[in-house]
Amino acid sequence: MATVTFSGITLPKDITVYGVAGDRGTLLALAKKNNIPIPCQCQDGECGSCLVKITHLGNKTPLAVDLTEKEKLTLSVNGKLTREALHASENDHLPPPYRLACQYIVRDEDILVEFSGEPGVEIDLRRPKKK
Numbered sequence: 001m002a003t004v005t006f007s008g009i010t011l012p013k014d015i016t017v018y019g020v021a022g023d024r025g026t027l028l029a030l031a032k033k034n035n036i037p038i039p040c041q042c043q044d045g046e047c048g049s050c051l052v053k054i055t056h057l058g059n060k061t062p063l064a065v066d067l068t069e070k071e072k073l074t075l076s077v078n079g080k081l082t083r084e085a086l087h088a089s090e091n092d093h094l095p096p097p098y099r100l101a102c103q104y105i106v107r108d109e110d111i112l113v114e115f116s117g118e119p120g121v122e123i124d125l126r127r128p129k130k131k
């Protein structure tokens, strides 16, 4: 079972949900199912509005590494996928940090998903943590 923690400035606090292994759903679908407000306009890998930063948690080898062709193009155009990161993804099975939620297939792994809500806006605009 995948554990997915969403963190964004539009959320009052981080929200952790569980994905079913083998579901093959997208990260955006999982977010919608759990009322996580990740912006999405095209839902087809073309607009970049669903940009997220993914951090793999734990010691497992990352599974969701492969990018769709649309994801590669949209991330590259938005300056979120360098040639080096693409090469590392395709050849070394290392996941790039930025992904598109509508293209990312949730796998059986634990991840932190950070989103700002606006294309091109740096993801590290995290709200201060509540104590």
Ligand code: FES
Residues within 6 Å of the ligand: 039, 040, 041, 042, 043, 044, 045, 046, 047, 048, 049, 050, 051, 074, 100, 101, 102, 103
């Ligand atoms: S919603 Fe447009 S790229 Fe994901």
